Amino acid sequence: MPQAAIRQDDEDEHLPEEKVGQKTISLAGSEEALASVNSPIVADKQEEPYYHYTVDTKDPDPWLIVHRVKIIIFVILAAAAVAGSIFYKDLKLSEQTNAMVAEPQLNDLYYVDFRVIKDNLRPTEKFRMAKVTDITGNVVTINFSSYFYLQEHELNEAIRYAQLRFEKFFQEKRHNYTKAELQALVGSGAIVLARRPVGNMLDGNVVVPDSHFKSSSVFIPGKKENFAGLEYLKFAKDGNKATLALEKFQKSAELGFAQGQVSLAQMYLNGIAVEKNLQKSLEWFKKGALQAYEPAILKYAIVCQQVRSCVVKDFYQELVQTGVNIEFTKQVDVRATTKAFEKALEEAEVKT
Incomplete structure (x- = not known):
């Protein structure tokens, strides 16, 4: 007998009888469990159900096939509506630009x-x-x-x-x-x-x-009349309002207010509420220019080029003699020189 078996028997001899019996029962139970595992499957045991999954090759939603033509037409119409709205917006902006x-x-x-x-x-x-x-x-x-x-x-x-x-x-x-x-x-x-x-x-x-909103509280003769005339001028389409604006500008200019003189000159230049008269316009622009009012100087030079008898050089010399400082840097008129722009100007002149 092997030594391990002899040693096991010796240990069993020293154990109490109850424990020896329990150990014998446990060994017997393990042998039965092993026998049940190795035994064949009982015939009457019910088998588990087997699920077989298949893929349906047909269209799961036949509605798309039935209404396919309608869907395509709807998409085309939606795209056309978006493109039309963009085109209409661009057209309105173009008309707005031309009008302004x-x-x-x-x-x-x-x-x-x-x-x-x-x-x-x-x-x-x-x-x-x-x-x-x-x-x-x-x-x-x-x-x-x-x-x-x-x-x-x-x-x-x-x-x-x-x-x-x-x-x-x-x-x-x-x-x-x-x-x-x-x-x-x-x-x-x-x-x-x-x-x-x-x-x-x-x-x-x-x-x-921000400087546009700054105002001075200093009293200047003619300032109030010129401001009132500008407010009337906003409604120049109304003949009565235009006449009131002319009267206010006339009073402001006679009081020696340079801005009022320019406003009155503009009325003669544009023929608002009075007959258009470039000579009268130049006279009032000149009075404002002699007060070193820059807009009057610049406007006189522009109108002077439209009158044959007017010489801008003589006007500048007169200003210098009276002590008016002229900044020519602000009067530079830069023209485009590209061929495309020159061609556009020629076409515009032909149309006019």
């Missing part, structure tokens, strides 16, 4: 594509904003922004973030164009959009410098 450029007003804003009217720009330089700062008869004076923008929507962002409230946003250099030339810029694609503020506001933001 044909009849400009002060503080009108133009989105200008400078690559159409100027060569040799940097890759990031394309759009600039222009502002109508003065209108003298048929001549419109605009100032360009000091900054270039690459994309058109950045001009809207400039308005949104109130960049136009800064004094230096627009350059001091003035650019004079006739209405026909501005319309030619629209036709050539240089002016892509025109916008008109209402009450110095656009898109809920102020578009004039």
Whole structure:
């Protein structure tokens, strides 16, 4: 007998009889469990169900097949509606731009594509904003922004973030164009959009410098009359209001107020409530210019070029003799030199 078996028998001899019996029973139970595992499956035992999954190759939603044509037509109509709305919006903006450029007003804003009217720009330089700062008869004076923008929507962002409230946003250099030339810029694609503020506001933001709202409480003869005339002039379509504006400007000009003299000269220049008279207009512009009022000097030079008997050089000499300091840097009139713009101007002249 092996030693392990002898040692096991020896240990069993020293155990109590109860524990020996329990150990014998446990061994017997383990033998029965092993026999049950090795025994064959009982025939009457019920088998577990077997699930067989299949994939349906048919369309799970036949509604799509039935209404396929309708769905395609609906998608096409929806795409056409979106394209039509975009086209209609662009058409309305184009009509708005043409109307505003044909009849400009002060503080009108133009989105200008400078690559159409100027060569040799940097890759990031394309759009600039222009502002109508003065209108003298048929001549419109605009100032360009000091900054270039690459994309058109950045001009809207400039308005949104109130960049136009800064004094230096627009350059001091003035650019004079006739209405026909501005319309030619629209036709050539240089002016892509025109916008008109209402009450110095656009898109809920102020578009004039903060200095515009500063006022002086100092009494100046003729100032009150000129202000009243400007308010009447807002309703110039009413003949009675235009006449009242003329009377206020006349009184302001006679009191020696330079701005009132310019306002009266504008009435003669445009023929509002009075017969158009360039000579009368030049007389009142000159009186304002002799007071060193810059708008009067600039407007006189513009109108003088339309009158044969007027010589701008003599006017400047007279101002210098009277001690008026003239800043010629603000009077520079820069013209575009590209062939496309020149061709557009020629076509505009032919049409007119």
